[in-house]
Amino acid sequence: MRKAPAPYRPRVLTPIARVPGLDYGVLDELLGYSLRRAQVAMFAAFHEATRGVDITPPRFTALVVIGSNPGMSQSALGNVLGIARSGAMLLTDWFEAQGLVERRRRPNDGRAWGLHLTPKGERLAAQLRKRVLRLDLERTRALTAAERRELLRLLEKLAA
Amino acid sequence: MRKAPAPYRPRVLTPIARVPGLDYGVLDELLGYSLRRAQVAMFAAFHEATRGVDITPPRFTALVVIGSNPGMSQSALGNVLGIARSGAMLLTDWFEAQGLVERRRRPNDGRAWGLHLTPKGERLAAQLRKRVLRLDLERTRALTAAERRELLRLLEKLAA
DNA sequence: GGAGATTGTTATAGACGATTACAATTTTCG
């Protein structure tokens, strides 16, 4: 158990509306700006769904991945999140201070910790998985099921 | 002309690779994580294309929008970028210090500035539009033209 | 057994954006 970082103050990221009467030029043909707008929109919904739970997208991702991969290392966590080891450590510190994650020594590797959800962490992860999945579907109800699948496929292709 | 913020040190955001042998659980069905991975991938390409030019995605967006809408206000710029007025001001300060953007008083509104590209700003904007569009197409060459159009459409639908 | 790689840790620094408060100006409306 280590020091807990400062309490979380939610960032109110409201969706980026199109400014009427403005010419967006080449931005309309580029993926970068569209991706950001979509991401902000999804984040706003995420924030809505996790109201009062003190959870951010990276924290959610971490909970899910640790839950699905008990004993994974902090470095692997950092790789999943796309952040440096030091960041993964601060994140783990926070989880430990909240009683959501445990560090356990690995028998065959004295360097790395194995990360495990506590029972409290399991409960929270289960609850959030449900809530976030529901919000995600709600937010994307403008899309048909086929469109949603297609979007996921194209994004995956882009990131690969 | 105001004080220039600290010089830009590029963040090396390498694409987030999938960690082999790891179970991503519900993340594979959620749009949030996919969006982030795709955005990071596009940012890495963007960074590659703007090498040596000291430009970030928000700066690029600002250049394009100011170029397409001469005389627009700082507040409108903030709205396009999804940031607060204070942030738009710092951004404008930086542009002004670089000699890329000019603030001009508006005749019919003594509160707001009108933002205009300088000739130098015009040249940079034109060059970057070309380079970024090229990189965007290159990065998305894993997609067919139809897929790319469809992706843009779906993202737009999501952000709306 | 030793060189090099990996892991966690700590400390430091920078970029970014929010918030708040304020002054000047414009708009709204009684």
Next chain:
DNA sequence: CGAAAATTGTAATCGTCTATAACAATCTCC
């Protein structure tokens, strides 16, 4: 018209997030 409310830019401050670099402990690979 004239006062209240809204808008715009500005300044100061704060918090969050992440990277970088250096270090020790441990493991891997010849």
